[in-house]
Amino acid sequence: MTYLLALDQGTSSSRSIVFTPDGKIKALAQQEVTQIYPQPGWVEHDPQEIWRTQLTTAREALLKAGISARQVRAIGITNQRETTVVWNRTTGLPIHNAIVWQDRRAEPACVELRERGLAGTIQAKTGLLVDAYFSGTKLKWLLDNVPGARQMAANGELAFGTVDSWLIWRLTEGAVHATDVSNASRTMLFNVHSNQWDAELMRALDIPASMMPSVRPSSTLYGELTPELLGHAIPIGGVAGDQQSALFGQACFKAGMGKNTYGTGCFMLMHTGNKLQVSDNGLIATSAAQTSTMPEFASEGSVFVGGAVVQWLRDGLRAIQSSAEVQALAETVPDAGGVMLVPAFTGLGAPYWKPDARGTITGLTRGSTLAHIARAALESIAFQSAALLQAMSRDLLAAGDAGVTELRVDGGASVNDLLMQFQADLLGIPVVRPAVTETTALGAAYLAGLASGVYKTTDELSGLWQAEKYFLPTMAPERAKELMARWEHAVRQAAL
Numbered sequence: 001m002t003y004l005l006a007l008d009q010g011t012s013s014s015r016s017i018v019f020t021p022d023g024k025i026k027a028l029a030q031q032e033v034t035q036i037y038p039q040p041g042w043v044e045h046d047p048q049e050i051w052r053t054q055l056t057t058a059r060e061a062l063l064k065a066g067i068s069a070r071q072v073r074a075i076g077i078t079n080q081r082e083t084t085v086v087w088n089r090t091t092g093l094p095i096h097n098a099i100v101w102q103d104r105r106a107e108p109a110c111v112e113l114r115e116r117g118l119a120g121t122i123q124a125k126t127g128l129l130v131d132a133y134f135s136g137t138k139l140k141w142l143l144d145n146v147p148g149a150r151q152m153a154a155n156g157e158l159a160f161g162t163v164d165s166w167l168i169w170r171l172t173e174g175a176v177h178a179t180d181v182s183n184a185s186r187t188m189l190f191n192v193h194s195n196q197w198d199a200e201l202m203r204a205l206d207i208p209a210s211m212m213p214s215v216r217p218s219s220t221l222y223g224e225l226t227p228e229l230l231g232h233a234i235p236i237g238g239v240a241g242d243q244q245s246a247l248f249g250q251a252c253f254k255a256g257m258g259k260n261t262y263g264t265g266c267f268m269l270m271h272t273g274n275k276l277q278v279s280d281n282g283l284i285a286t287s288a289a290q291t292s293t294m295p296e297f298a299s300e301g302s303v304f305v306g307g308a309v310v311q312w313l314r315d316g317l318r319a320i321q322s323s324a325e326v327q328a329l330a331e332t333v334p335d336a337g338g339v340m341l342v343p344a345f346t347g348l349g350a351p352y353w354k355p356d357a358r359g360t361i362t363g364l365t366r367g368s369t370l371a372h373i374a375r376a377a378l379e380s381i382a383f384q385s386a387a388l389l390q391a392m393s394r395d396l397l398a399a400g401d402a403g404v405t406e407l408r409v410d411g412g413a414s415v416n417d418l419l420m421q422f423q424a425d426l427l428g429i430p431v432v433r434p435a436v437t438e439t440t441a442l443g444a445a446y447l448a449g450l451a452s453g454v455y456k457t458t459d460e461l462s463g464l465w466q467a468e469k470y471f472l473p474t475m476a477p478e479r480a481k482e483l484m485a486r487w488e489h490a491v492r493q494a495a496l
Contacts, residue, residue: 006441014053016061027065044097069232074452076238076444078245079163084138106137127285136188171225182244185287218289238447249443251465262413266306281391282351301350301388330375340490351391360494425475
């Protein structure tokens, strides 16, 4: 049998998953990635650890599956987006830790861009709002702050990449320096209309063109990994940023189809076809995973702290011993007892875009317990996602389009039935969990399978998608509206 291997390099872990051609998981291996916090608001990863853990899990997944690398038709890569790596082209060594997407150190550069009146130009060309979330200002920070970096870059000695580019470089031992359109579209340096690096934006951030990877479709043959790594020269056939990959894995190939991924953060994407829909409601437009050179787009809202709030309950508040305990603790109370938790630990993302907001708990009384706080923490994930869908719906109505009629969900927290039911109640539409919730990795495998001939069309992939459970709204719409109003009040209190 032919297999597909997905390398899923996420914020909290590196994972490798072997898929059968019908989209079923044959084997999975995972290793955590160390989170480095040099100072408040800063988040880093060690690029060498990213590489080691990804290679180790790939070997382990093949071993668990009981197959050799010769049985793998192609590799797909999906990755945490915006996380920025710069390395020396000669030595292959990073010049600094990777700056993670959650990191806020580049905010001063964003202020400067806004003051120079470039926000409108950046949104028109890239679909993005000016924010430290995106890679371009992180790259500028590295060049400005790592000793000697500017000179080395001017000499053509440095390479930039998001995590996908770093992995491709290492897998091919420096033979390929490339990225795909979905990752490139997250840099604030990429013109999504022409699918090219934008010279004006590169000058605005003082980024040398020699640093940039070549940009390719998400489904194409990138090259082959060095045979010594896994025992055979497997072609790399698919690359996509994690959220666009999840959209693809959820078989959302047509305009109006949407998904929400519940990971470290929450990411809601809706396919908009070949139409770049600039938002008036705090969302961003981005390139979708593309199987050809024709641009395709999605509307996106990003929540910075989703499932990470459960990690905070475990590691910060020490309310639970393991993340798996949170649902049981939350279910010991019928509701949050009026408690609202806004997990603005690194500011608030879409649709608010308040970088200075900080985590806040409101509504506490003498009767409040850890169980109420745990339930409020879980519910905060649903509240933030509901705010995204409401913003998306306002954009759709303004454009004369129909609203989203169902939401496909995936990611680690989507297995939490309590959370998914509350999400359906707030949204007032069905929430649908697929049979395979590893849709981020599945999307990468599908992209690789298309490039290598395992699949012929996306229609074939649509036929493989299956629902595991539907969560139908049971809450009265008036009650849902009242809860959302209380949430928005709590958000206003979190904004400094």
